[in-house]
Amino acid sequence: MMKKLLIWLLIAAIGLAGIALAESTANKDVTTDADLVLEEGNDETVIPPLQGVIQEIISPEYHEETGALLSATLVIDTETHGLVEVHFTPETVLEGAEDFAAGDYIFVQYNGMMTRSLPPQVTAEKITAYRFIGTVSQLQEDGFMLSTQEAGDVRVNALAEQLEKVEEGAQVTVYFNGVMTMSLPGQISAAWIVASAPVAE
Secondary structure, three states: OHHHHHHHHHHHHHHHHHHHHHHHHHHOOOOOOOOOEEOOOOOOEEOOOEEEEEEEEEEEEEOOOOOOEEEEEEEEEEOOOEEEEEEEOOOOEEEEOOOOOOOOEEEEEEOOOOOOOOOOEEEEEEEEEEEEEEEEEEEEOOEEEEEEOOOEEEEEEOOHHHHOOOOOOOEEEEEEOOOOOOOOOEEEEOOEEEEEEOOOO
């Protein structure tokens, strides 16, 4: 009788250990270092895009007839991960600018897979590169008006630190995520602002 009881206790202990091991394996993140976000009320995992300034374009390949970029490795400087190598392939969707160069600010959507190398590497599924070039007017604490050729007058919402180098009459390039309100004037939120010409005296 005692032997049977011990056998049953041993079987129960093995079963519990197996369940704990399975749960541990299921909860282990083996995919990425990315900051994954689970939307409330939604089972879909949202991967925030990488964003930053292109520091270098390595081994670019261009279409012979159109000159469009087909593939390259883009080294971008991000706030979240520091320098990251972004692999741009023929399958990568480019939204916004037809081309880009070192100094441009881009948003990179990827599948969440990031290598643990230095620098880390990702493969871009989509790169968003929107920018307006124009002249600054009506400078305020939370933004300014930008007079552009493409969209006319645009209200640029910006943070105080982004406005430190912006002056009335300056020509600047404003990078943003492609979202602009339907209001008059349209409004965008600046991701990166670069002075593109000296301030007119």
